[in-house]
Amino acid sequence: MPLTVCIDDQQPCYSGNETIRGRITFQTPKPIDIQDIRVTFSGCAKAKVQKVKGSAAPTTSYRSKCVLFEKERILWHPSDTIAPGTYEWPFEFAFPSQVLSGSSRWPETLPFRSDANHPLPPTFAAETADALRKLNCTIDYQIQAQVFSPQQGFLGRKSPLFSEVVRLKFIPVSARLDVKRDGNSAVYQHQKEQVFNLRSMLLLPENRGRSLKLQERIQSWLSPGQLPRFSFKASFTYPSRVIQSTPLACSLEITPFMEDSSVTSPPEILMQSLSITVLSQTGARAAPSLMGALSGQVDERIEILSKTSLGMPVSGTVDLVQAFGPLVFRHTDVSFGTFNISRTYRLCASFVFECAGNTKSFDLPNLPIEIFAEFGEPDKIQSSVEHLPEDDSPPSYTSASTLSTRTFEKS
CATH class of the missing domain: 2.60.40 (Immunoglobulin-like)
Known part of the structure; x- marks a missing residue:
């Protein structure tokens, strides 16, 4: 792989406020035009809701994507042709314990939460259905490295040349029961x-x-x-x-x-x-x-x-x-x-x-x-996180430390 993400002392499960350190390595066997190389640490909650109408009728899907937090670092900005070789950059992030958000346009409706800065939800993946609805839900935390080529034209689409993702398991302290402290x-x-x-x-x-x-x-x-x-x-x-x-x-x-x-x-x-x-x-x-x-x-x-x-x-x-x-x-x-x-x-x-x-x-x-x-046993993380979609395309975010919501109307 020309682009790799290596996390130092990666934990089987995180609970918030940890410092995550690592390095990004990029290898190129020939000269290549590079605009910049970035690393992004983010959390995202995505949901797809479908009405169940029977196998013969088409179903309408409603999708939502909510960026829980996003932290981006530009590691290198050569804006020129770089020589063949191996390049490496360190990075460091702090895993938040709360949703990093401003005002939210989500209405307050149980059992959902709309309060700002509420605890981050755990890593999650579920696909389930009944006679009325079919749901597909994922909550994903990842570190993504991207290599971008120079943008062509004023309205040129900015897509990465190379991309590499490492997913992290997370379960917050608020969802861990301290048996010793709360022994009664x-x-x-x-x-x-x-x-x-x-x-x-x-x-x-x-x-x-x-x-x-x-x-x-x-x-x-x-x-x-x-x-x-x-x-x-x-x-x-x-x-x-x-x-x-x-x-x-x-x-x-x-x-x-x-x-x-x-x-x-x-x-x-x-x-x-x-x-x-x-x-x-x-x-x-x-x-x-x-x-x-x-x-x-x-x-x-x-x-x-x-x-x-x-x-x-x-x-x-x-x-x-x-x-x-x-x-x-x-x-x-x-x-x-x-x-x-x-x-x-x-x-x-x-x-x-x-x-x-x-x-x-x-x-x-x-x-x-x-x-x-x-509490204190991260290996007891829920089993569903093992089935996160590996081929899911990386989400497009708007700005760092800002919660954004997007709805896609029809699949």
Whole structure:
């Protein structure tokens, strides 16, 4: 290769504020006209949103590109013919920890961020779809060297003679959970609860374990206020912050309310089924333009635990990990949001109880959680960054340290 980029002591993953040093080497076997040689350090978030209309109909694509930061250095400006040989220049950049931006024309819409100078999002690559939208998202950090020839004519297009790119993996400190510093996991434990009220003749000790006769059912239907009553509370405890690919610490607690009940002893409560899933939501949007704007969020279901026909007696606190084994979900990306791309998670849990012939459902469909990388272990960077497109053409930027947004209307 006539142009190479070498980074000194390149890290497997960066987190912000590091100094990146290296050198650019250019080799030419013959005299060549060179205008200048440049090196650019940049971060860019690109999204493509498509409406899904079926395989027979053409789809319209809305694209957005957001420059998170850009730092450029002109290494050499000979503006003349240079002799054959090998040339080398050092470079140095500081990896920012925040988006370097001025005012943004992105509207404030959850789950995206539009605040200036928010934390840089992690390296990211995802392609996903549902019945409504197809999304293709990348967040890329790279150092690019370019050799430009003298510009021909006043309106001549400035394209590089040679170009070389080195991509860098990045996950910000804000997306890393310091287990040692934040060792008190109870701080991140949230609880949801629901009270269930039952009325049934089967609550009486002499009726437990049998089925009601038809006459008893009619009597219960006609006089519900005279039936024995029993109340209990179901509480589900879950972590609101989770480290990638680690078990979820979840528990279920059953508390009888004997003071509010007319029976002398609590009846048996059976858990017949349970389900725990995580919904991973990828969001992308294209900037407003003359052709309009388009956004989409696609959910992917990650099943953690699903059990049916259990008939499992439950009372007091039930540690679901001890009862069913580690609740581990597959390797996922950390949670983040930026101008045009986001990744968020929701925990969904459902339990079905049976007590005194009554079936009660405890449904928790939308519990926000955040996914973090473990602090100090950069090798746990999300797997999707390994699939960044290698043949992606280098983006054209407007100016250094300025966030710019561009929308391409139709593919």
